Amino acid sequence: MSGLYVICEARGEEFRPATYELLAVARAITAATDGEVTAVVAGPEVALKSKLEGLAHRVLALTAPELTPFSADSWVDALATAIEAGSPRAVLFGEGGRTREVMPRLAARLGAWALSNCVDLRVSGAAAAGAGSVEAGDSGATGGAADGAALEVSRPVYGGKAYVTNLVPADGLLLAAFRPHSFDAGMAPAGLTTAVEEVAAPVAASRVELVERREGGPRKADLTEAAVVVTGGRGMKGPENFGLLEDLAAALEGAVGYSRALVDAGLAEHAFQVGKSGKTVSPTLYIACGVSGAIHHIMGMDTAKVVVAINIDPTAPIFEYADYGVVGDVLQVLPALTEQVRAATS
Ligand SMILES: Cc1cc2nc3c(=O)[nH]c(=O)nc-3n(C[C@H](O)[C@H](O)[C@H](O)COP(=O)(O)OP(=O)(O)OC[C@H]3O[C@@H](n4cnc5c(N)ncnc54)[C@H](O)[C@@H]3O)c2cc1C
Incomplete structure (x- = not known):
């Protein structure tokens, strides 16, 4: 197991701010290791992959007609195959409706840890990274042997009165969903070259048929993303x-x-x-x-x-x-x- 995967989710033509925050913390965690950060895009987000250049070591673009529009069944198929093939140490998601549909199914399929509502991620023994400035190369905050050490993931409990920290052993595959604004997106790192790999994802036909899609009224500022x-x-x-x-x-x-x-x-x-x-x-x-x-x-x-x-x-x-x-x-x-x-x- 090595490296971190970040599932990159977009709203329209732009990636959610949480995507950039997760890429930043993933870069910080892998900075002192041989592990790489893989930005995963699937379905509609594949068209936006050029926006991720310089932010991850690799962009993995999963393509299949069944991935557009979003269908949890198809996405779980595609992501499960990609995760099994790449064997990352952890897969990071932004909290949201799509994550709530996909992550638990993926965890069941892969026998992985699934933690939601998370606000911090660090290599065991390292200082907390949440809300801090995390930049590639900043091994002081979060760096360490990410591939050989346990990971610590923190989440608020009891209405925020306490935080619980889960210790995920080095041989455990972690799937974790983070609240927006958990990390600082920081600056794009200098000189990071991004390899782009497009993979035709093996996807079984979805058991769910999309009958109709109704757009809501004019979009107001998104509460969950707002600063x-x-x-x-x-x-x-x-x-x-x-x-x-x-x-x-x-x-x-x-x-x-x-x-x-x-x-x-x-x-x-x-x-x-x-x-x-x-x-x-x-x-x-x-x-x-x-x-x-x-x-x-x-x-x-x-x-x-x-x-x-x-x-x-x-x-x-x-x-x-x-x-x-x-x-x-x-x-x-x-x-x-x-x-x-x-x-x-x-
Ligand atoms: C299972 C469950 C789930 C729930 N989920 C939610 C949820 O998701 N979100 C949620 O909000 N609640 C939720 N509730 C309800 C929650 O318990 C409270 O009843 C609700 O949050 C109260 O809303 P409020 O603070 O606006 O009203 P109130 O409790 O009535 O408070 C109004 C406040 O306004 C102040 N006030 C009055 N006039 C003025 C003024 N002129 N200037 C300044 N202050 C003034 C008062 O002093 C008072 O503190 C849930 C309850 C249950 C049982």
């Missing part, structure tokens, strides 16, 4: 005030989320709900506006790097999780905050 998330809770009172959230999010180039209280009341779409039964976000900055901080909400944002809470009640649980707190009426604080941000960024 800044501004979330409104019941304290926002009603949709007539949601513009205040959108204004602040726009000023910070972020996305807007909602608590379940607003979604259950029919005031916001479930697609934008943050929490246990909604989206898991991991932004650099999370601003909770009129959100009480119930554990089910916290479970969806507990790995945000910096949390700001605005709440009229100084005893609201959200303040226990906040790095910065404002005790006040959101309807007054938000316009003032947005004005300050605009002034500071214009």
